[in-house]
Amino acid sequence: MPIDEEPRVLAIILGGGKGTRLYPLTKERSKPAVAFGGKYRIVDIPISNCINSGYKKIYLLTQFNSASLHLHITKSYNFDRFSGGFVEILAAEQTLEHSGWYEGTADAVRKNFIHFKTQKPTHYIILSGDQLYKMDLRAFMNEHIRSGAEITIATTAVNRKDASGFGIMKIDENNNVTQFMEKPKPDMNIDAWKIPQEARGSLPKEKEYLASMGIYIFNAKTMEDMLGGENEKYTDFGKEILPLAIGKKKINSYIFDGYWEDIGTIRSFYDANIALCGPNPEFDFVGYQKQPIYTHMRNLPPSKINSADVNHSLLSEGCIITDAKIEKSVIGVRSIIKEGTKLSGVIMMGADYYDSEEEINEFKKEGKPFTGIGKNCQISNTIIDKNAKIGDNCKIGITGCKYEDGDHGAFYSADGIIVIRKDAVIPSGTEI
Known part of the structure; x- marks a missing residue:
């Protein structure tokens, strides 16, 4: 031709x-x-x-x-x-x-x-x-x-x-x-x-x-x-x-x-x-504006940051982050991160929805965590899949524990990375 x-x-x-x-x-x-x-x-x-x-x-x-x-x-x-x-x-x-x-x-x-x-x-x-x-x-x-x-x-x-x-x-x-x-x-x-x-x-x-x-x-x-x-x-x-x-x-x-x-x-x-979190990544979404990467237009509100320390990270739309420290992490849409939480090397995929008032009241009565990450958590080297509910005072990926590759209930281990499953519920005080 x-x-x-x-x-x-x-x-x-x-x-x-x-x-x-x-x-x-x-x-x-x-x-x-x-x-x-x-x-x-x-x-x-x-x-x-x-x-x-x-x-x-x-x-x-x-x-x-x-x-x-x-x-x-x-x-x-x-x-x-x-x-x-x-x-x-x-x-x-x-x-x-x-x-x-x-x-x-x-x-x-x-x-x-x-x-x-x-x-x-x-x-x-x-x-x-x-x-x-x-x-x-x-x-x-x-x-x-x-x-x-x-x-x-x-x-x-x-x-x-x-x-x-x-x-x-x-x-x-x-x-x-x-x-x-x-x-x-x-x-x-x-x-x-x-x-x-x-x-x-x-x-x-x-x-x-x-x-x-x-x-x-x-x-x-x-x-x-x-x-x-x-x-x-x-x-x-x-x-x-x-x-x-x-x-x-x-x-x-x-x-x-x-x-x-x-x-x-x-x-x-x-x-x-x-x-992607580096200052000059080889694959850079920002650098591709003349040839953008397309995706679903969700019409979410801007992310709301309440006195957070964020370094070398990506924040998606619709997040609410309060008094948290985030470094070298990718934060997905609708992510909720509460006071005192520290994330390092975390991929948080976010959520498909926000908890409703009725759901929040029900979770409070039952003592269950809300969708997102609770207060005073420390998380590193972890992938958190969508809609996960992590309670207060949890430590994940920083305890020094080494797990065999495979299924460990609410989480999975692979190549030294902790993966919190989609829709998983991690009670307050959990250490992984």
Whole structure:
């Protein structure tokens, strides 16, 4: 296709599987629906990248815990009738041809061709629903068309240590992908897979290998060829379809040198959120005002701060914070934080509602905590999921106790991070 001919692009965001690595945040919601950065959901990142790049026909494929995600999408993304844009969820469904769940990323796309083909696309952009990055997808598409590739894989440069956690691409001096290797073992010699000098540009010296970002562009016909016929038994893009296409299709690498982070685990999710609190974070919501990250417009009141000490933190709208000390923390919408409480390194996802007068009176009678955090609490290294009720004088994440990864009742431990469950009730005086 000539570069001056406007392609008809469908963006497909993969919602992921059960999200076990992000459990318990994914106990009642899919990975893309997990709250991020105080007021957003993870899915807002890839959707905003699409919208800002001018691609407004977006399908989101999911099959686990999709109710919360569906509600967020419905409230957040409404295009006018003249734009032709949409964000539509396609959950796994039974049809006369297919009766099972999505069995992998490629299988999910294959089972939805019946919906995609009505848009008569010339190209598909495949995106992950649980990554943090900002990419000009139109530049990505233009490079794909300019190169004459049938498939383009977005790649990021990594060092040898990190290469063992990714699918690694071998390319020639013209960025053509010639080989693919899934997660090479740390002691394996992969010197022959280093990025050719002609393709390096200004990449850091220590980053000598190209890792797949799980972001692809396919020509529509190529996608149908690779997922149809004798290939119908293959279910995954990264492990099966792309290695199979090498040597049969022209595949290019698009080297992305901007910020990119996979936030699929509790530790990576926590670190990515806390990193937002720095004075000059690599991923900065404020710096993206010309290409904003979109989300649900809640029409909440401004946050009310009653004599608080807040440093290097993000505060979302609708909060009420009284005589508290907050540092290096992300505070979500409708968060209530009472007198004397100290938070350090806390991700507080906030609440879906404010307690009513009737509920407050009932909680008082029963001696139960209100939604939010009570008085004189000390909390550190903790994720507090939505609608949690934490009483007075609680100590969480500062007691020195070390917990095995796993379920501990009202809380969960993962990679040294305490996760207070959604809707959890933590009585006054609790120490975790």
